Amino acid sequence: DQQVKQNSPSLSVQEGRISILNCDYTNSMFDYFLWYKKYPAEGPTFLISISSIKDKNEDGRFTVFLNKSAKHLSLHIVPSQPGDSAVYFCAASNSNTGNQFYFGTGTSLTVIP
Amino acid sequence: DTAVSQTPKYLVTQMGNDKSIKCEQNLGHDTMYWYKQDSKKFLKIMFSYNNKELIINETVPNRFSPKSPDKAHLNLHINSLELGDSAVYFCASSLGLTQYFGPGTRLTVL
Numbered sequence: 001d002q003q004v005k006q007n008s009p010s011l012s013v014q015e016g017r018i019s020i021l022n023c024d025y026t027n028s029m030f031d032y033f034l035w036y037k038k039y040p041a042e043g044p045t046f047l048i049s050i051s052s053i054k055d056k057n058e059d060g061r062f063t064v065f066l067n068k069s070a071k072h073l074s075l076h077i078v079p080s081q082p083g084d085s086a087v088y089f090c091a092a093s094n095s096n097t098g099n100q101f102y103f104g105t106g107t108s109l110t111v112i113p
Numbered sequence: 114d115t116a117v118s119q120t121p122k123y124l125v126t127q128m129g130n131d132k133s134i135k136c137e138q139n140l141g142h143d144t145m146y147w148y149k150q151d152s153k154k155f156l157k158i159m160f161s162y163n164n165k166e167l168i169i170n171e172t173v174p175n176r177f178s179p180k181s182p183d184k185a186h187l188n189l190h191i192n193s194l195e196l197g198d199s200a201v202y203f204c205a206s207s208l209g210l211t212q213y214f215g216p217g218t219r220l221t222v223l
Contacts, residue, residue, distance in 0.1 A: 002155070013200035020143055032210050043117070043214030044156075090154060099144055099203050099207055 003027045004092050006104035019077040023090030023108045030092040035064060035075045038087045061094050080111045119204050119215040126194055126219050127223055133190045135217045143191030145187040147179060148203040162187050194222045
């Protein structure tokens with residue numbers, strides 16, 4: 001019963017173009033969402049988050065969009081750079097029930113120079 | 114000045130053995146976690162401790178026993194290792210709703 005899904009295991013994008021990574025969730029009680037980036041042989045590192053009271057959060061080249069009615073969020077990276085090549089995990093939480101996070105299976109992004 | 118550290122990074126052992134993975138965080142966070150990432154890359158929470166007290170205990174075999182001697186440490190002890198325990202185990206700590214992960218421990222059970 002995977003509550004957070006990333007249906008694209010991999011994505012390739014040309015350098016300078018936009019990367020769009022998608023994430024779907026099933027639990028309508030989730031109210032806080034995060035994206036993590038993971039390089040090989042390292043732990044995930046926090047990238048950007050969004051609360052359910054917002055539909056967009058931007059941090060430099062990274063923007064997260066939340067569509068609550070569709071239970072969908074996306075991470076946009078523009079312009080994409082080769083150093084962005086990594087696995088991106090989406091995570092969700094219900095902030096009222098403690099610090100339990102549910103992760104997707106990740107999308108491996110390759111930015112081609 | 115590593116924030117969340119785990120030892121060992123790699124662990125290869127035989128079925129039936131008992132092993133421990135150590136985790137330490139120097140961020141001053143109150144909450145620590147253990148996650149398991151299986152071969153399907155699914156990152157699933159196992160345990161969460163807040164100020165040395167267990168607050169999340171997912172459906173994990175009781176062969177897995179976390180120990181938190183103080184709020185900076187959360188160790189994971191595994192008894193009678195099985196083939197299915199092979200995975201990457203990540204420790205994490207959090208302040209609020211943002212988690213900080215260790216580099217992972219790749220456990221291989223032969």
